[in-house]
Amino acid sequence: MPPETRPPENGAVSGHDADMLLHRTARGDERAFELLYDVVAAPVHGLVRRVVRDPAMSEEVTQEVMIEVWRSAARYDPQRGGALAWIMTIAHRRAVDRVRREQAAGEREARAARQGAGADHDPVSERVEARLEHERVRRCLGALTHLQRETVTLAYYGGHSYREVAALVGAPPNTVRTRMRDGIIRLRDCLGVER
Incomplete structure (x- = not known):
């Protein structure tokens, strides 16, 4: 296996490696995305889990983040920061969005329940x-x-x-x-x- 397609031996990846894998992912290289996934999925999940807290929801959000990385890899600009930072920013935004969406849904349900409870049968x-x-x-x-x-x-x-x-x-x-x-x-x- 050529060195550029081999996964890191110790599971760690340098910023340069992540940049290179993301650049190749942007060109549609599925193998590069697989390697990038192996490298960043655990830190992404850890960040998402700290924000979302719910284990099942954290897994969903992690998958959404990785799908977004695959779809939007071409928008990555190395001039604005490293690949890992870019991916973690996506993860943080997705996690915060999910928490806000869940809170809003809970508030809507609570409001509906309060309104339903106040409407007496006359x-x-x-x-x-x-x-x-x-x-x-x-x-x-x-x-x-x-x-x-x-x-x-x-x-x-x-x-x-x-x-x-x-x-x-x-x-x-x-x-x-x-x-x-x-x-x-x-x-x-x-x-x-x-x-």
Whole structure:
């Protein structure tokens, strides 16, 4: 194995080695990324674990960091610092972002729970609302023609089919359908229901 592709013997890597591996990773060299992963995964995980604290979440964030290193290796600028520092900066940012996201989610859940606990069931209010809604429907039914109101009432309140309504009112089923359709359109308009 050529020396530039051989992993470090003692598991340590110099800043120069990490720079070279990251540079080769930026060109799509998968073997260089494997070596870089072997070198930086443990320190990245250690940093992430100190920030995130949760072991499973720390592993997830470490994987996200390494994926980001693979995807964004071409953006690494050696003029701004070493490869290891660049990777650890990514790791720190990812870990802090995860902690903030988890805290925000916890706060949202707590707020929702507090709001849900404060909303008491008010049967009196519900009955008043139901009565007002019935009055609106009754008023809108009154705005229909006699034939429309009769067919809609028989079908919706009486539970009859088109054929049964047609037999009860002595009209053809198609006429009943037309009256019901027109009546329902007028009811929707009166009640302010969008189509």
